[in-house]
Amino acid sequence: MEHLKLIRGALRILPLFLSRALHRQFSAFLQRWTYKALPDAKNVVVLGGSFAGLPLVDGLAATLPTGYKVVFIEKNSHINFLFAFPRFSVVPGYEHTAFIPYDGIAKGAPAGLVTRIQDTAVGLTETHVRLASGREIEYEYLAIATGSSQPLPVQVSSTELVPGCRELQSVQQSIKASQKIAVVGAGAVGVQLSTDIKSFNPEKDVTLIHSRSQILNSFGKRLHDHVLPILQNEYKIRVLLNERPQLPKDRGLLRDQKITFADGHEEAFDLVMACTGQRPNSAFLAPLAPDAISKETSRILVKPTLQVVNAPSPRIFAFGDVADTGGPKMGRAGLFQGYVVLDNILAMIHGRAPSATYAPRYNVEGSITLTLGKARGVMYSQDDPDATSDVLIPTRGKGVDLGIAHAWGFMFNADFKQAKEGAKLLAESESEAAGNS
Ligand SMILES: Cc1cc2nc3c(=O)[nH]c(=O)nc-3n(C[C@H](O)[C@H](O)[C@H](O)COP(=O)(O)OP(=O)(O)OC[C@H]3O[C@@H](n4cnc5c(N)ncnc54)[C@H](O)[C@@H]3O)c2cc1C
Ligand SMILES: NC(=O)c1ccc[n+]([C@@H]2O[C@H](COP(=O)([O-])OP(=O)(O)OC[C@H]3O[C@@H](n4cnc5c(N)ncnc54)[C@H](OP(=O)(O)O)[C@@H]3O)[C@@H](O)[C@H]2O)c1
Known part of the structure; x- marks a missing residue:
């Protein structure tokens, strides 16, 4: 009976996964032939390269038109596979396997379409992300997926x-x-x-x-x-x-x-x-948009379209664990929220209103x-x-x-x-x- 309920829930979501995967493959195929890397291409910046940010990078890499490129900014040298950190804090010998290289992300995308910057965002303006190194990265669209912090053994403080x-x-x-x-x-x-x-x-x-x-x-x-x-x-x-x-x-x-x-x-x-x-990583947004951060939870307040509430621009989105989405704080929820952000960024690029909205599917995401x-x-x-x-x-x-x-x-x-x-x-x-x- 329990297994049947589980299978029924999984079957309900299968068409969405399949249509997303097929669409991604088809777009990526077309894009390899059509995308041209232009020197003045506008940046779609994804901030945070983990369970929420990375699927969005992958989706953007398969669908952005000529004239746009993805820049993803992440402080860590490797994907920190948090799911295994507590276990590998108890059992020795596996810890290096929880640090996964970024090389496979958006592999095969046209040259110049995806750039990764290893740095920490320390501030935002209406047009730029300010990094700890002193660099400033201009953005046309910004998707914030900076998640949350927890001390050892859930997260490490080192970036290498x-x-x-x-x-x-x-x-x-x-x-x-x-x-x-x-x-x-x-x-x-x-x-x-x-x-x-x-x-x-x-x-x-x-x-x-x-x-x-x-x-x-x-x-x-x-x-x-x-x-x-x-x-x-x-x-x-x-x-x-x-x-x-x-x-x-x-x-x-x-x-x-x-x-x-x-x-x-x-x-x-x-x-x-x-x-x-968890402690949400939202502080870098506070000077630009103090009213965009919940006083109770410190999470970033978002509309159902996942655009940030009270932000100076409708082109700023937030999702995953850092955002007050109403969804569960799980990697799977970040994946579904990333679909909404992707659809809305693409709609706006093509001159349409952002109309995709997020509603949690508890049985799958939670x-x-x-x-x-x-x-x-x-x-x-x-x-x-x-x-x-x-x-x-x-x-x-x-x-x-x-x-x-x-x-x-x-x-x-x-x-x-x-x-x-x-x-x-x-x-x-x-x-x-x-x-x-
Ligand atoms: C032990 C454990 C097991 C879990 N198991 C599961 C599971 O089985 N299934 C599941 O669905 N979920 C699971 N979760 C929950 C899941 O890990 C989180 O929901 C998920 O990590 C949230 O993803 P995120 O990308 O929003 O944030 P995070 O994973 O927190 O990632 C945020 C990223 O942003 C980067 N970052 C933060 N601030 C900055 C900055 N200023 N500049 C640059 N980069 C920055 C961080 O380095 C990080 O890489 C588990 C969590 C834990 C702790
Ligand atoms: N296998 C998996 O899929 C998996 C594994 C791990 C984590 N996760 C997910 O990752 C997220 C984070 O998980 P988490 O376990 O770190 O956080 P969590 O779900 O917030 O759990 C922390 C718990 O500690 C309690 N607490 C806080 N301060 C306390 C204190 N001083 N004394 C005693 N208890 C205290 C909190 O209760 P109060 O609410 O009363 O403060 C809360 O229930 C969650 O969404 C979780 O589901 C998933």
Whole structure:
């Protein structure tokens, strides 16, 4: 029954995927013959090259007419495959595989159509993006997909592969050196992290501390009812509910930290790991358009067309985790929102009004495949925010490496053989560090 519901939901979305894929292939084919790189081509700038930004870059690369080009600006040297960061912070040896080269993005597009700039946007004007390097990039259209920030082990602060791997290794070492560990926040990250720690290190004492009576509270209660007994009975994780300890801001890992609980008592932990949620990367927009940023969530306010509200130009769009779209904060939602941005930019280029609008398809965009340690997981999908109808299917684990090789090719058109280069760079830096010590 559950499987049938899942298949029915997937079938409903299949025609959209197929028509999009066919249209993309056909346009890309035509474009290879028709696109001319002109020196005065106008820039369609995509800011942020991750789950939301990259499919848009790909779509633009297949459809922009002569006279326009794509410039995508991203601070990182490699795609940071966040889905695997918590697992690879627990299990050593895989960290380099979570840094995926950008080479496969828009591969085969006509020369001059797509340019990647590795830099950080620090400000905006009505016409330009200001970068940390001092460069200013002019834009005709701007699509903001700068996502959100979270401290280790969800994200690394380094922008390059080797120091990024070192940050994940520092988490592995902290876990190894600790016996009594607290994970604070039982959203998807906190649940995955605590089950991974226990699954790969059953001898550790793990406490999961959550602010509410329901874990995984952005999903339906049925997911809580399924997962909580697995945490408590199978993994022997101590789960403390209705506790919201105050932690130092923006620090994911706290060694030798005391936690004060609601009843006033204190408890010492060897390691506290904060998995308390996202901070949207919207600050660079504030000086130009302060009223475009939600005072409550810091997300960028958007219309259903995904044009930024209260922006100085209708040619500025925002989507993905940085935007207040009403959709789930998931990579899949960013993909669907990117379709809307693409259609509206193309419409405006061709002199039409932007008429594509975004409405979340919860059952697809908000569905989650949650790992629960190395050998099991659960797939959950709900039809609406209130979970009036949902699907829950227990699953097996995806393997220790979470099937990362598949993600390289399937999601980012990258060749997994290149992961060896990352491993080599890391090994060289390790032997250099050993030589220096
Ligand atoms: C552990 C984990 C597992 C997950 N698993 C899934 C899953 O299985 N399925 C799913 O659909 N979703 C999953 N998600 C959610 C998904 O990762 C996010 O919804 C997704 O990353 C959002 O994509 P985004 O492109 O909007 O933002 P981000 O992924 O946050 O990317 C933003 C990009 O912008 C860049 N950037 C930010 N600021 C600047 C700047 N000023 N200048 C230049 N570049 C900048 C960043 O470097 C980054 O590359 C998971 C999340 C986590 C943490
Ligand atoms: N497999 C997957 O698909 C997958 C895996 C990981 C993440 N994700 C997605 O990525 C996004 C981010 O996930 P996330 O887990 O980082 O964030 P999240 O869903 O916001 O979860 C963080 C949780 O921590 C709680 N919290 C905050 N401060 C706390 C405190 N001081 N003490 C105790 N609890 C506290 C929050 O509760 P309050 O609301 O009460 O503040 C919230 O429930 C989500 O959309 C998630 O679904 C998906």
